[in-house]
Amino acid sequence: MPPPEQSLSLPRYLQENEISEEFRDLIVSIPTEKGWVANHFHQYQGFWHTTRQLQGLLACQKHFQAEDGDIYLVTTPKSGSTWLKAMMFALVHRVSFPDPKQHPLLTNNPHALVPFLEHEYIGKEFLDFTNFTFPRLFSTHLPLVSLPKSVNSSNCKLVYLCRNPKDTFVSLWHFTNKLRPENWGANSLEETFDKFCRGVSLYGPFWDHVLGYWKESLERSQRVFFLRYEEMKNEPKIHLRRLSEFLGCPFSLEEENNGVLDEILELCSFENLSNLEVNKIGMLPSGEKHEAFFRRGEVGDSMNFLTAEMLEKMDMITEQKFHGSGLKL
Template sequence: MSRTTATSTTQPNNAEQDGQIQEYCKNLLSILPKERWYGSAYLYKYKGFWLGPNQLPGLITLQSHFQAQDTDILLITTPKSGTTWLKALMFALANRKEYPINQNHPLLQQNPHALVPFMELSVSPEKLNPADHSYRCRQLFSSHSPLRLLPESVLSSGCKIVYLCRNIKDVCVSYWHFNKKLGTETSFEEFFDMFCKGVSLSGPVWDHALDYWKESLEKPEKILFLKYEGLKEKPGFHLKLLAEFIGCLISPDEERSGLVDEILGLCSFDNLRNLDVNKYGRGRTTGNEAYFRKGEVGDWKNYLTEEMAERLDQITAQKFHGYGLNL
């Protein structure tokens, strides 16, 4: 699979239309409800979800231009739910023919977010490139987009969606630490209160997860809904499950040769964290090291008071009541 950005499957650019989108987004941001997120950054509430000022124009642009292919795979998460690990696993798995697991593997040279870009941040109303129709192989994209804001072509095509979620309490704690890396001076108590009110990037996290959960029950062939905790507990099982879901089964010969362990070793938290590119490299908004804090299950116990944990548990129980989902 050739590495691409989200613009590789967009329709040919129309300068006039892009200018209209740009103006529309500018006007929209001026009237939408907004909340201060960190520093001078704001989140804007659009169709029930809180979006960043760059995220919203990107999603609206994609709705107009992105044409999903049946062979595309979308990796969907809310922030701090295991996104980096999922990208690494899926890149290694889907590209194992082109990039065997060896010392020259792209994951040893590039951060997973560079190899599997966020589609809403890879385009803008000002910079849309014509489609490169030479790409007709399986492609990986990622997004924090709520289900209702995905391009129509994603929902109507045969492309696959892998959704990964995580224990809400761990998401909250991990998110605050990540924002600190971005330079926020917001106290944990302030951040926690905003998070409980649903104010976080692509939040409320409960609504985000629930929409994909319900859709996965109706269309299990379309959406594979995974939990970070399950992936951590049985990584080999879930890697083979992912391979089956996207249609690139791990063969008996590959399994006997140790492919599963090779991929898991390459993509392990410790291995990725200790690579030079992830210790010293830098992404769009922060150093790559910010994506590798702990990766543990249950770290929330070191930060949340009993009252905080109970508050999040109550919100989670209320939001998911009757749907069979627990995070």
């Protein structure tokens, strides 16, 4: 934990200065553990959040008003959120931006075009989303149980993307170490692996997060589209087409013949996005550098970092958690 006199020099995502008395009363009454980047994790509604994120979550639950037709992109952290945001923005707004050479994604980071809903509410209560074009496109890491009530009561669509837990963990470990100030040092692989397996991670437990949306997708398939990162990587064109149909904006035969799907996939590819200048030198308002969101995005990368014992333990936990659900990652 940094000394108080240094806290204001930290990037915004690490500052915990403006906390109301009501919020202090809450966080002292709920489980708290040491965070991976920020000082603390707090367990709320069964899931772990940083102090700042929990503030945003509570304000979002209280004040956000969903509208019919909204689209919510839901992910566990480091499961392809940046890629999904880019693809969904390009898909939904393809009529407005038909020229891939003059597309907003070339000059804007995907997180700026599709904001994290709960992050927008950090330090705020009333937000004006009237400038959002229809359909409104939001993203969130919130578990199903923590979504604002207005989302659940509205006629909206949720697209859920998850990734196998081993690759998710390794990507999250790298990402959070990038966010730590250099003089703090990196988190050890072993320490963070233990926390992840215990469920103590950003918006974790990972398995509970995934299961919540998996079950919802089975019960309300017209509302929740459940997607695996590995499937999307393997057959992106098929799943992009399925997404368009789920959202009610299917590709026309003319678009198919003119290669519109291929143009979207090329525009939103890891190679293209990661090499754009905005994603090399830009920064989010909260202080995270855009380049931190682009590492490798490869399936099976965890094999390069986790020991055989770690891989076996993660597989065992996943099998136990998902037993009887019909879900495999």
